[in-house]
Amino acid sequence: DIQMTQSPSSLSASVGDRVTITCRASQGFNNYLAWYQQKPGKVPKLLIYAATTLQSGVPSRFSGTGSGTDFTLTISSLQPEDVATYYCQKYNSAPLTFGGGTKVEIK
Amino acid sequence: EVQLVESGGGLVQPGRSLRLSCAASGFTFDDYGMHWVRQAPGKGLEWVSGITWNSGSIGYADSVKGRFTISRDNAKNSLYLQMNSLRAEDTALYYCAKDKRDLIVGAIGDAFDIWGQGTMVTVSS
Numbered sequence: 001d002i003q004m005t006q007s008p009s010s011l012s013a014s015v016g017d018r019v020t021i022t023c024r025a026s027q028g029f030n031n032y033l034a035w036y037q038q039k040p041g042k043v044p045k046l047l048i049y050a051a052t053t054l055q056s057g058v059p060s061r062f063s064g065t066g067s068g069t070d071f072t073l074t075i076s077s078l079q080p081e082d083v084a085t086y087y088c089q090k091y092n093s094a095p096l097t098f099g100g101g102t103k104v105e106i107k
Numbered sequence: 108e109v110q111l112v113e114s115g116g117g118l119v120q121p122g123r124s125l126r127l128s129c130a131a132s133g134f135t136f137d138d139y140g141m142h143w144v145r146q147a148p149g150k151g152l153e154w155v156s157g158i159t160w161n162s163g164s165i166g167y168a169d170s171v172k173g174r175f176t177i178s179r180d181n182a183k184n185s186l187y188l189q190m191n192s193l194r195a196e197d198t199a200l201y202y203c204a205k206d207k208r209d210l211i212v213g214a215i216g217d218a219f220d221i222w223g224q225g226t227m228v229t230v231s232s
Contacts, residue, residue, distance in 0.1 A: 001169070032216075032217075034218035034219070036152075036219075038152075043202065043222045043223070043224060043225070044144075044152065044202075044219075044222055045222075046207070046218055046219060046220050049207060049217075049218035049220075050218075055218075055220065085151075087151065087152050089152075089154070089218070089219075091216040091217055091218060092214075092216075093214060093215070093216070094157065094166030094167075094215045094216065095154055095166065095167075095168050095169070096142070096154040096157060096166075096215070096216045097154065098144075098151060098152040098153065098154060099151075100151050101151040101152070
């Protein structure tokens with residue numbers, strides 16, 4: 001099975017900073033990669049699918065890049081409402097594995 | 108409004124069984140694959156199981172294979188998870204989630220665009 005490793009596991013940045021989260025797969029696969037945001041005490045929310053496509057209603061400061069084994073989620077200008085844990089997930093085939101999560105806080 | 112509502116969680120002793128349900132509304136349920144995802148207290152997300160729109164393909168995480176069974180009743184717009192031989196490590200908030208794309212053929216899964224609020228399962232003596 002393909003394992004998904006996220007880094008860093010946590011980060012602290014200032015409002016307005018550019019933030020990058022990485023997700024690395026143990027084997028390459030097509031671009032069936034999603035990113036989710038989970039705010040404290042809330043349900044996960046789909047941000048990006050197919051590695052680079054922004055889900056409807058998601059602010060344009062979020063973007064996704066990558067292919068094969070290496071994928072990134074970028075927040076171009078961190079906002080206070082972006083405090084959350086972010087997860088990547090592969091969905092090319094079962095098991096639909098999530099990464100371990102990256103907790104983003106405001107410095 | 109598109110909505111998923113889970114039920115059936117609770118406190119159960121190790122080795123016992125529990126059946127979770129997920130009631131769907133606001134979309135054509137029988138066009139979409141569905142999944143169960145769990146989150147242990149203070150931990151990350153873990154995909155548990157998924158089923159295609161026509162029940163043609165089903166998948167499980169290794170951690171639950173042989174103990175959990177996913178099913179759906181398209182006439183009732185409902186998804187189920189039968190959980191047997193429960194263990195302490197199954198303690199988690201269980202979410203149901205919907206595939207973003209409809210009528211996926213030959214494979215389980217898509218990005219999950221709609222999630223329920225979850226139902227808590229606690230396995231303890």
